[in-house]
Amino acid sequence: MAVISTQGVEKIYNPGKIPVKALKGVSLEIAEGEFTAIVGPSGSGKTTLLNIIGGLDRPTAGYVEVGGVDISGLSDNQLIDFRKDHIGFVFQAYNLIPVLTARENVAFVMLLQHRSAQERNARAESLLAAVGLSDKMDKRPAELSGGQQQRVAVARALASKPSFILADEPTANLDSASTANLLDIMYRLNQEEHITFVFSTHDQRVIDRAKRVVTLVDGKIDRDEVRG
Amino acid sequence: MMLFKLAWRNIWRNRRRTYITAASILFAVLFASFMDSLQRGAWDNMVRNVVNYYFGYMQVHEKGYWAEQSIDKAFILTDSLRHKAGAPPAAGVVPRIESFALAAGEAQTTGVLVAGIEPEAEDEMTGLRERLIDGRYLSAEGKGALLASGVAEKLGLGVGDTLVLITQGFRGVNAAGKYPVTGLASFGSPELNKQMVYLPLQEAQYFFGAQGRVTSVALHLEEADDIAVLKARLFQQLDTSAFEVMDWEEMLPDLVQARELDTAGNVIVYFILYLIIAFGIFGTILMMTKERSYEFGVLIAIGMQRWQLAWSVFIEIVMLGIIGALAGILASLPVVLYFKVNPIRFSGEMAGSLEKFGFEPIFPATFDPRIFAAQASYVFLATVVLAIYPMLKIRKLEPVRAMRG
Structure with a gap:
C-alpha cells in the first residue's frame, strides 16, 4: 500500500515575476516499509519535493496524498497537526531544541500530542536506547557530538509514531563513523520495525544502502531504480 | 508546564x-x-x-464661610463640637476667629487680618512661637497683641507700644480696641508679614463681639494620609447642613x-x-x-x-x-x-x-x-x-x- 503518492506535482517559485520551475510534474508512489533515497544534482528539486511530501510547502499544481489523505487540501493549522501525527523529520543540521535535554527533545513532540508524562518518558527512553544513547539522555544538544545529535533527531522523528520519516541530507554534517552508525540504526529500524524512510541525499554511502533510488534532474524524475 | x-x-x-x-x-x-x-x-x-504654616490639613467652618470669609459666619464652638473634631486621627484642634480690621499706630494706619488664637494650640500646629523676633509669645489669658514684622514696620510700632484696632464686628457691632504690642514675629511669606495681627482667642472674641464664637477650627494631623479617614468621620459626625468640612486641597487650589x-x-x-x-x-x-x-x-x-x-x-x-x-x-x-x-x-x-x-x-x-x-x-x-x-x-x-x- 502506498504511504506517499504524488500525481503531476509542479512547483513554480515567483509565479508572475521571473518564474522558476522547481518541479515539473513529479508522480511518485512510495510504499510502506521502503528505504528510498531521492538523489540528484543541486537544484534538481530534491528538497522541494521532500518539503511538499512533508506538508511544509504546497505544490503549484498536482496532487499529494499521504496515508490516504489529500494534504494539499488541508489548512495551515491542519497541516501542522498532520505533520505532528504522521510525519517524522530529520534535518541536515539536526535542529534539536538547544535548551532541552535529549530526553526532553524526544518527548517534546509527544507533549504536543498530549500524551501522558509517563508515556512520554517511557517512549523517549526506549527510543534513545534504540539509537544507542541510553547514557546521554540528560545531556543537552551542545554536550553531544554531531552524530549523537542526529541520532537524537532520529529518535525525535520516531516519537510521534509517524507513517514515515523524511530525512533531508541527514548525513551531510557527519563524519564517516557517525554516518555509518546512523545508517545502521535507520536501516535496522526499517528492517525490524518496518518504518518507512525517505531521504534526499548527495551522500554515496546513503545511496548505497537505499533499497530504492529516485533520481531527479531539472525537476523531473529521470530514473527510478528499485534494488533487490 | x-x-x-x-x-x-x-x-x-x-x-x-x-x-x-x-x-x-x-x-x-x-x-x-x-x-x-x-x-x-x-x-x-x-x-x-x-x-502647617497656617491652614492645617483640614478646617471646619460654618456652612458658607469659606466663600464669604465673613465674621458673621462665626459659630459657637461647643465642647461637643470640639471633642468630635479633635478625636483621632486629628492630633489637635486649633480654633480661630479671623476678620479684617483697620490697625493704627501713632501716625499710620493699615488693613490687617486679626486672628484670635489659642496660643499653645496654634504654636503646636504652625510653630508660631519660633517666628518670634522680639518680645514674648502670647498667653491665653493676656491682653497683648503679636504683630507681624511688616505690620509693625508700617505702623512704626515696637514691643511695648500700643496698637489700635477698629472694624465692624459680629453682626455689625462696632469693634474697637487698644492692645499693647507684646511681641513681633517674622514670616517668610510677604503676604502674612504685612497683614497678620494675633490676639488671644478670648480677647479677639471680645473685640469682635462674638463671645464663644470662632470662624474656623483648623485640625492638626500628624500624617497627611489620615485626611480621608478624618474627613469621612467628620462628615459622619457633624451636621453638614450647618458646617462645612474642607481639606487643604479645597482651601488651596493653587x-x-x-x-x-x-x-x-x-x-x-x-x-x-x-x-x-x-x-x-x-x-x-x-x-x-x-x-x-x-x-x-x-x-x-x-x-x-x-x-x-x-x-x-x-x-x-x-x-x-x-x-x-x-x-x-x-x-x-x-x-x-x-x-x-x-x-x-x-x-x-x-x-x-x-x-x-x-x-x-x-x-x-x-x-x-x-x-x-x-x-x-x-x-x-x-x-x-x-x-x-x-x-x-x-x-x-x-x-x-x-x-x-
Whole structure:
C-alpha cells in the first residue's frame, strides 16, 4: 500500500515575476516499509519535493496524498497537526531544541500530542536506547557530538509514531563513523520495525544502502531504480 | 508546564543578553521610582510646610464661610463640637476667629487680618512661637497683641507700644480696641508679614463681639494620609447642613494646581525614559526573533502550532520583564529608603529663602511601595506590549522560508 503518492506535482517559485520551475510534474508512489533515497544534482528539486511530501510547502499544481489523505487540501493549522501525527523529520543540521535535554527533545513532540508524562518518558527512553544513547539522555544538544545529535533527531522523528520519516541530507554534517552508525540504526529500524524512510541525499554511502533510488534532474524524475 | 520550562530555559540561553535586558528594565524602574519618590516627597514636604504654616490639613467652618470669609459666619464652638473634631486621627484642634480690621499706630494706619488664637494650640500646629523676633509669645489669658514684622514696620510700632484696632464686628457691632504690642514675629511669606495681627482667642472674641464664637477650627494631623479617614468621620459626625468640612486641597487650589502641573511635566520625562528603555528592550526582542527564526521554523515543521510557539515566546519575554521589574523594585527599596532617611539638603541661597519661610531646606523621598509597584508595572506593561511583535512574526512565519535562513 502506498504511504506517499504524488500525481503531476509542479512547483513554480515567483509565479508572475521571473518564474522558476522547481518541479515539473513529479508522480511518485512510495510504499510502506521502503528505504528510498531521492538523489540528484543541486537544484534538481530534491528538497522541494521532500518539503511538499512533508506538508511544509504546497505544490503549484498536482496532487499529494499521504496515508490516504489529500494534504494539499488541508489548512495551515491542519497541516501542522498532520505533520505532528504522521510525519517524522530529520534535518541536515539536526535542529534539536538547544535548551532541552535529549530526553526532553524526544518527548517534546509527544507533549504536543498530549500524551501522558509517563508515556512520554517511557517512549523517549526506549527510543534513545534504540539509537544507542541510553547514557546521554540528560545531556543537552551542545554536550553531544554531531552524530549523537542526529541520532537524537532520529529518535525525535520516531516519537510521534509517524507513517514515515523524511530525512533531508541527514548525513551531510557527519563524519564517516557517525554516518555509518546512523545508517545502521535507520536501516535496522526499517528492517525490524518496518518504518518507512525517505531521504534526499548527495551522500554515496546513503545511496548505497537505499533499497530504492529516485533520481531527479531539472525537476523531473529521470530514473527510478528499485534494488533487490 | 513544558512551555514554561522551555521559556525559562530560553531566557538563560543567552545569559549576557538576558542580563543586559533585565538590567535596562531594572534601571528604568529604579530611575523612575527614585524620581517619582523624590518628586512626591518634595511635594509632600512642601504641602506639609504650607499647610502647617497656617491652614492645617483640614478646617471646619460654618456652612458658607469659606466663600464669604465673613465674621458673621462665626459659630459657637461647643465642647461637643470640639471633642468630635479633635478625636483621632486629628492630633489637635486649633480654633480661630479671623476678620479684617483697620490697625493704627501713632501716625499710620493699615488693613490687617486679626486672628484670635489659642496660643499653645496654634504654636503646636504652625510653630508660631519660633517666628518670634522680639518680645514674648502670647498667653491665653493676656491682653497683648503679636504683630507681624511688616505690620509693625508700617505702623512704626515696637514691643511695648500700643496698637489700635477698629472694624465692624459680629453682626455689625462696632469693634474697637487698644492692645499693647507684646511681641513681633517674622514670616517668610510677604503676604502674612504685612497683614497678620494675633490676639488671644478670648480677647479677639471680645473685640469682635462674638463671645464663644470662632470662624474656623483648623485640625492638626500628624500624617497627611489620615485626611480621608478624618474627613469621612467628620462628615459622619457633624451636621453638614450647618458646617462645612474642607481639606487643604479645597482651601488651596493653587497649590494643588502647581503640583499637578509639576507632576504632568514629569510624566513627559517618564514617557521619554520609558520610550528609550522600550527601544532597548525592543532591540533585544528583535534580535532574538531574527536569530531564532530558523528554530521557530523547525518547531512549526515538527508539529508545534503557531499559537503554542507564540505563547511560549510571549511567556519568555514576560518572564524577562518580571525578572527586570522585580530586580528594579528590589534595587529601588534601599535607594529610596536612604533618601527618605537622609534627605537631600539644600544649601546656600536656596536654603536661606526656604528657611525664611519657615520651611526646612530638605528634599526628602517618599517611601511608598505603591510607587515602585506602579513604575515596575509601567515598564512591565511596555515589555508585554513589545512581546506582541514576535507573536505577530510567528503568526506569519513560513517554516520552509524560515529554515532556509
